[in-house]
Amino acid sequence: xxxxxxxxxxxxxxxxxxxxxxxxxxxxxxxxxxxxxxxxxxxxxxxxxxxxxxxxxxxxxxxxxxxxxxxxxxxxxxxxxxxxxxxxxxxxxxxxxxxxxxxxxxxxxxxxxxxxxxxxxxxxxxxxxxxxxxxxxxxxxxxxxxxxxxxxxxxxxxxxxxxxxxxxxxxxxxxxxxxxxxxxxxxxxxxxxxxxxxxxxxxxxxxxxxxxxxxxxxxxxxxxxxxxxxxxxxxxxxxxxx
Numbered sequence: 001x002x003x004x005x006x007x008x009x010x011x012x013x014x015x016x017x018x019x020x021x022x023x024x025x026x027x028x029x030x031x032x033x034x035x036x037x038x039x040x041x042x043x044x045x046x047x048x049x050x051x052x053x054x055x056x057x058x059x060x061x062x063x064x065x066x067x068x069x070x071x072x073x074x075x076x077x078x079x080x081x082x083x084x085x086x087x088x089x090x091x092x093x094x095x096x097x098x099x100x101x102x103x104x105x106x107x108x109x110x111x112x113x114x115x116x117x118x119x120x121x122x123x124x125x126x127x128x129x130x131x132x133x134x135x136x137x138x139x140x141x142x143x144x145x146x147x148x149x150x151x152x153x154x155x156x157x158x159x160x161x162x163x164x165x166x167x168x169x170x171x172x173x174x175x176x177x178x179x180x181x182x183x184x185x186x187x188x189x190x191x192x193x194x195x196x197x198x199x200x201x202x203x204x205x206x207x208x209x210x211x212x213x214x215x216x217x218x219x220x221x222x223x224x225x226x227x228x229x230x231x232x233x234x235x236x237x238x239x240x241x242x
Contacts, residue, residue, distance in 0.1 A: 003108040004032040004087035008073035009095045013042040017097050024101040025055045032085050034060045036077040039067035069181025078174040091164040096216040099162040108164045116204040120162035123209040132215045150237050158185050180232040190240035
């Protein structure tokens, strides 16, 4: 069951971990990548193109003419991946590799006939390494609690940027445009619940604590978004709640 990983990239020229991508692709020749340049204004596309030239059998580049935000970039990448690859599993991952490509691949192996949706969770345990800024952690826990109540299911971390779906679930999750540029993860949960039913969605989903997650200094989500976030949640709730 080959895996395709979608990576949205916006102005990543100064932090794109190109060597990590090269090492991973060399060790995992069966994994496909779709790198989406989300209308970057720097030379991100040049870096992505160089990677695709070196690994032409594994890397597909999608260059968007304008910035669509993470939601639009991941959606466009997923739709292209469905057309261009024969993969059975599709993941998306942040370009800074807060969650590593290796761990994403390991999580993808949990997809089988009964488990069709796997997502990473930044639960701090004694045997893992989760590094988050304290204020992001506190704000994140409040938001996660609200989201879990909205969904009506117990989810510790909907916003971790590592999620894997089997091929048949991708159209359900990514065919329609998203309401929020950043909270589209919540919309994916709602779409799967509405399509499968809450009980069946829970049966087919698996939340897996990550072994490692490292907070990056240059987050693409600005602190000021905290004010817009609550409006986005309200819009999402009205759109999907039945």
